Amino acid sequence: MAATAVKDSVTKFGKFLSSMVMPNIGAFIAWGFLAALFIEKGWFPNEQLASIVSPMLTYLLPILIAAQGGYLTGGDRGRVAGAIAAVGCIVGSEYTMLMGAMVIGPVTGWLMKKVDAFSQEHTPGGFEMLVDNFSLGLLGLGMSVVGYYAIGPVMSVILVVLSTGVGALVDYGLMPLLAIFIEPAKVLFLNNALNHGIFSPIGLNQAAETGRSIMYMLEANPGPGLGVLLAYCLFAKDEKTRQSAPGAAIIHFFGGIHEIYFPYVLMNPKVIIAPICGSAAAILWFSMTGCGLVAPASPGSIIAFLSMAPADTLLQTVIGVGIAAGVSFAIAMPIVRTMPVEAPEAATSEKRAIAGTAEAIVISNTENAKIVFACDAGMGSSAMGATRFRNRIKAMRPDLTVEHSSVDTVPADAAIVVCQRVLSERARKSAPQAQVVVIDNFLDDPALDALYDSLTTLSNAAELMETTPAAPEPEPEPDTNVMVRPKAIRLGLPSVDKETAIRQTGQALVDLGCVDPSYVDAMIERDELTSVYMGMGVAIPHGTNEAKDAVKETGVVVLQYPEGVDWGGGEKAHLLFGIAGKGDEHLTVLSNLVGLISDESVLDKMKSTDDVDWFDGCFA
Structure with missing residues (x-):
C-alpha cells in the first residue's frame, strides 16, 4: 500500500513537471534550431543571430515555464504573477533557472489563488480593480525578491549537485545503467515526465555551458523502440500483430510517437530486455564519443533527434541510433520468434474481453457530441488517434467533434473519452461526466471498431426514424439477431453494495439456467478489470472471456435499484442489465440493448417504475 502511494505521488509529481514544459515545446524547438544552426559550431555560424541564443535560454524559456506553472495552480492571474516572480530567480543565479522556474511559478500561482479568495471576501464594492491589480503586482514583486535571495541560489546548488552526479556517471562509465530505469518507465507511460520533468532541466544547464547535453538523448532516442517493432514485423507468428507492426514502426520512428510501441512490449513483458539493452548500448556510445x-x-522522431544534433557529431549520433535499434532488434528477435502462436492470440482475445467492446457501446444521445482522445501529454498518440478516428467517422457523423487532450485536462463537455488502459483511472477522475472507452492500441483495437459501429448505428437508426414511414418490422433472422427481451425483471430492490448487486444479477442468470454458478465470479472479475458501469445510471455486468464455457444459453436479466448502487467516483447505477451470450452473441445483445435504452425519457422511467408490464413492454 505504501509503495503504491509513493509510486502514485512520484507519477503525479513527474506529470506536473512535464505539464509545465510540454505546452512550451515550440519555444524549445525554436531555441534549439537557433543554437544548432547559428552558434560557432553550428551548421551555418552567424555571430549576429547566435546572439539571440543566450537571452532566449536565460530569460524566455524560464519565464514561459514559470508562467505555465502559475497558470496550472492560479489561472490567468497566476500566470502573470509567476512570470514576474521568475525574473528574480533568473537574475539571482548564474545558472539557467528552468528548475527554479518550475518551483517559483506554481508556488506563486497558488499564492495568487489564495490571495484572490481572501480579497473577494474583504474588498469593498467599487475597489475590485484596484485591489486586483495591486495584489497581483505586489505578490509578483514579493516573490521575485524571494526568488532572487532564496530560490535562485538554492536551485543553483541543486543544479551543481545534479550536474556533478551526471558527470560522475559519465566519468565512471555508469551512464548506460540509467536505461534499466528509463525503458520500463517509458512503457508505463512516464516518458514525458522523465524527459521534460527531469532530463530537460539538467540538460539545459549542461547545454548552457558546453553547447550540448547527453541528457536530451536518454529518453528521446527512437532506436530501442524501432528494434522491437522490426522484430515483430519480421518474426511475429500472429498475422495481425505482424501486419500492424510496420505501420507502428513508421509512426514511431518518423512521427516520434513512442507510445505506439508500448503495447508490443506489454504483449510479452520479456521483450522489455531488448530496449533496455539497446538504450544502454547507445548511451555508452554517446558517452564515449562526446555526443x-x-x-x-x-x-x-529521428527527424527531431538529428535536427538537434550539432554538425560535428551528426554521424556519431546516427550511428548511436543505429546501435540502439540493432541491439534491441537482436535481443527482441528470439523472444518474439519463440512466442507460441497462441500467446499473442490469447493476449488479443483477453484484451478484447477486458478493454473490449462493452465500454464502446454508446448508451446516451451523441448528437453534436464531443469525443476526446486522451494520452499522457495530449500531444502524441492521442493526436494521432483523434486524427485517424475523425477521418474515419466524419462522412457518417459530421455532427461529431473529435479532439485530443491530456488525460488530466479532458474538456468538461466531453461525452466520450478514449484512452489506453493504463490511463483509464486518470481519465475517469478527469472526466467523471464522460463515458470512458479503454483501448490498447490506437492503430488497431476492437474497442475503436465497436465505438465506430455504435456511433454510426445509432446515427443511422435516428435518421431512419425521422425520414422513413413506419413499416412492419421484419422478423429477425435467428443466426444474426439475438433477442434482448429480459428473461427476468426485478424492480424496487433495496440498495446494496456494488459486489452484492453484481452477484444478485449473476444469480438471476443462474436461476434461469443461462449460466453455471462459476459465471458469477467471472462477472465480479470483469468489473475489477474494467468497470462495467456505462454511465447514465446503467451498468451491464457480464463475465470475462475465459468464462464463455460457463454460458449455457444467451439471456438478459434486469435488476432495478431505485435508490442506486454506489459504483465509485460519485456514480450510482439504478439499472443493472446482466447479460450472458453464447459465442459472440453478447455483442449483438449489447448493440440491440443500446438501441432500446437510448431514449433518455424511457431510461429515466425505467429507473423508478414499479410497473413490470410497462417495463417488459419496452422490449416488445
Missing part, C-alpha cells in the same frame, strides 16, 4: 543534443528532441 549530445543542443535542445530537447520532442517528439522523439
